[in-house]
Amino acid sequence: MIYRPPNSDGVAEKYVDLLLDCIAQYATLEQTNIITGELNCPKIDWQTYRCPSDYINRLVLDFVIDTGLYQIVDFATRASNILDILLADDLQIITSVTADAPVGLSDHIMVTFKIVSSWHDMPDHQLSRRKAYI
Secondary structure (H helix, E strand, O other), rough: EEEEEOOHHHHHHHHHHHHHHHHHHOOOOOHHHHHHHHOOOOOEEOOEEEEEEOOHHHHHHHHHOOOOOOOOOOOOOOOOOOEEEEEEOOOOHHHEEEEEEHHOOOOEEEEEEEEOOOOHHOHHHHHHHHHHHO
């Protein structure tokens, strides 16, 4: 799980550099990668993969695209913004992504999801599509 504070000053820029470098070190092609957390990038439009050209939003979005990750959360997680992320490099490993009630006094909704850990966990429509590629 990752977290990026909502700041946008020089310290925040250095923080996002270090955060993305850390993720890049551990994300490998030998395994499926799933990243959850809060990026505090409300200006990124995850439906169109567009954002303003400011340093933090552009760097985060370019990193997600360049590493082959997909943002799976497609609903607002705080007010009208998608701040919380569920990134994966295999869209078929995540199922049943839903919004749920906040935990405690949080002002963010909770994102729940299932991870497919075996063929038996995969929904029938995904299983038949996956077998077509094997």
